Amino acid sequence: MATNTQKEDFHNKKFEDQTLEEHHQIEDEVLAKNNLPKPTSAEHERIRNLVEQKLKTHKGSDPIELEPLYFVYDDAEFAVVDMEPFLIAVEYALQGRMILIEGHTDSHGADNYNVKLSIQRVEKIRQLMHDMGVPDDHISVVGYGEEVAIHDNSTEEGRQMNRRVDFKVF
Structure with a gap:
């Protein structure tokens, strides 16, 4: 399970350094924040x-x-x-x-x-x-x-x- 420090590091990574799973997780967070249903x-x-x-x-x-x-x-x-x-x-x-x-x-x-x-x-x-x-x-x-x-x-x-x-x- 990720700690807050790991989560902050995860979000502060450059886009190209993030994994595909991290990209999807960020996308899901943005969708939730904007009240958009997942595709x-x-x-x-x-x-x-x-x-x-x-x-x-x-x-x-x-x-x-x-x-x-x-x-x-x-x-x-x-x-x-x-x-x-x-x-x-x-x-x-x-x-x-x-x-x-x-x-x-x-x-x-x-x-x-x-x-x-x-x-x-x-x-x-x-x-x-x-x-x-x-x-x-x-x-x-x-x-x-x-x-x-x-x-x-x-x-x-x-x-x-x-x-x-x-x-x-x-």
Whole structure:
């Protein structure tokens, strides 16, 4: 069992002189100090490191815009299995950042219906974030319907790209 003197020596070592076990122990201490759960997988650890590096290098007050998450036509179900944008947004929120979730639809359907559908999409994402431990005070949502189309709604490909949720980190 380590004494306080050994622990101080352990923490005062140069990074390159520490063992892999000591690196992991320091990481666990930092996570506990910041109330972050330990990574659940190698992929989770990769995303956590990606977010930490982005936060270290991000300058200014401009939001960080993440990749969108796409949805199927006329539904609040995801169209693509790639959940990385969502997982990255969760990690930013767990590290104390505010996440704005913006819901969008294509131009098919009535305006009121599309606004409701975009709100269903962001509320689904909000609930999933809650399920992963993100507090509600780190999430803000808005549903725009078809109002903020960034792709051409006259093509199927453009409509698919407009059926999305955008993430902005503040």
